[in-house]
Amino acid sequence: MKIVKRLRLVSEQGLHARPAAMLVETANKFMSKVTVTKGDLIVDGKSILNILTLGVECKDEIIIEVEGEDAEEAMDLLERIILKEDV
């Protein structure tokens, strides 16, 4: 199964500190492949280095793509992190 969602980051800290760590931590809990796209950069959602270098700021639009058997559950949790106000 493959799910694609276009989301806008809510956290004021950007995807740099706690939210980035939570995103990667969550992505790693699932079998599914997770990619995050910003502009024309596509990176592995399971790599903290990749997520950090993507430089996602508050209100930036990103595309999350999850592919695999547990995609639905994974996307559900990832979406919550992106849309959560602050951590």
Added chain:
Amino acid sequence: MFDKEIKLKGVPVSPGIGIAKAHVISNDLLQVEHRSIKESDLSEEIKSLENALLKTKKEIVKIQNSMAKEMGSKYANIFDVQLMLLEDRVLLEEIIERLRKELCGVEYVFFDVLKKYKKALAKLDDPYLKERAQDISDFGKRVLKNLIGKDMLAAKEFKEKTILIAHDLSPSDTAVLNREFVLGLVTESGGPTTHAAIMAKSFEIPAIVGAENATSKIEAGDIVIVDGSSGELIVNPSHATLRLYQEKKNKVEAKLVRIMEFKDNESKTKDGVAIKIMANIEFPPEVKSVQDHGADGIGLYRTEYLYLNRENLPTEDEQYQAYKMVVLQMVPDTVTIRTVDLGGDKFISQMDISYELNPFLGWRAIRFCLARPSIFKTQLRAMLRASVHGDLQIMLPMISGIEEVDEARKIIVEVMRDLDREEIPYNKDLKIGAMLETPSAAMVCDHLKNRVDFFSIGTNDLIQYSIAVDRINEKISYLYEPAHPGVLRLIDRIIKDSREYHIPVGMCGEMAGVNYFFPLLLGLGLREFSVSPLIIPELKLIVSIVEIAQAEKIAAEVMKMDSAKAIKDFLKAELKALLGKDYGELVGV
């Protein structure tokens, strides 16, 4: 060669002038050397990376746990990113791929890949990401340390004449200082009582501490002049400057020759009162320097070096040999050996010592020894066995009250019983003393008097604890002040009490070796001094010129004064007057 001459300044801690090329140990990601490998080494290289990552993970988790306990989990989260980096598959895959392609050492590839990411983050203009770049640096340093097996500096042995420039040197770093090649030492952090400063002094290496931004302003290979007497640091000197300092260096060395003439003077005041001017040492080979400078014994033999920079604990026999060597060479003079003072800024690599937020107030010295009686007993056995070879005394550090002395004595008696049973000889009248370096101990000399045979005032810690100033923190090290009237009153009280109770009292901190404090301490009634060996000839010159009555007058005057600055100005002027012009210039007042 066309670089402009620049001048920096720091705190002078070890006199002399050193001129050589700089070796810079940067606080940022360290330089790692490129090394070629064979295809068949690949799996071995990958395995060593995995091991280093695993080890680093354990270290971080441990720090994180103790931080969570101390400050709450919110703060411990600062390690989350580092922990995730350790498990970052993209990073690992990239390293392995490059390893295969480039066939060079894994530490180099690791270093290079991280550098790339760090640069990428630094480009994004965001304060949060700047912090992450720092995370990557810290993470990189931790892993590299485990990958290479030891600290970067320890891995490097100096083969050419060098001025060493670093942010700070840990005790294990300073242990590799080789005075044949290290002609000068400069650190950015710290004050005159840090381990680096003490070591530089004992190795007679000109040194400056607290030189801000030295590691960023000086590049490897720059010619550097270190003036450990004035605190001046000159980078890329012009020909004229170079000549000036070369001349100065020759003059300093000529002065040294003159001062050395006083080393065999008897340690007596002008009016014939006997004084003891002894030496502080750290390593057995320093005994030569102790004898060369005419010491009346060893007032402080630090034993930490035996425990540092190694993977296992020192055996009883190894310690016995070290103590015996020092004691035998010093016969008939007294050697006071201090039981190990681990903790504070001195950690033991093999021990399970967790991160402390306030290490100088933490688990160290006698507290550590009493909690680890097996380590303590091994050292005591070695000391007791060595006591038959000469005049050995045992000194207990960081005593805060009677309980620690009682407990320590109980353990010493147990060790003696064991030795009796095994029919191993030792000196049954061996003297045991307490170091007075906490204000609480300083106030209870009367309670301690029947429990120990002597006192020794450890001024470095006593000052730090009474002024509540972390002597390593460069932002506040200016507060560290031996001439603080409050500190002087504590010292005065200790000396008065000791004399009243007829307990020998000495001083073994840095303060004892500052020439202008000498008449004051003498006037307060101190008769035993233990200082860096280099200072002994100078103190012997001063002691032969002072009369006790003069010293007492100086002390009485000082105890009425209210400011450290006024006290120091007064003491310097008094010493100058005592010594006259010629000798005054010789000792530099």
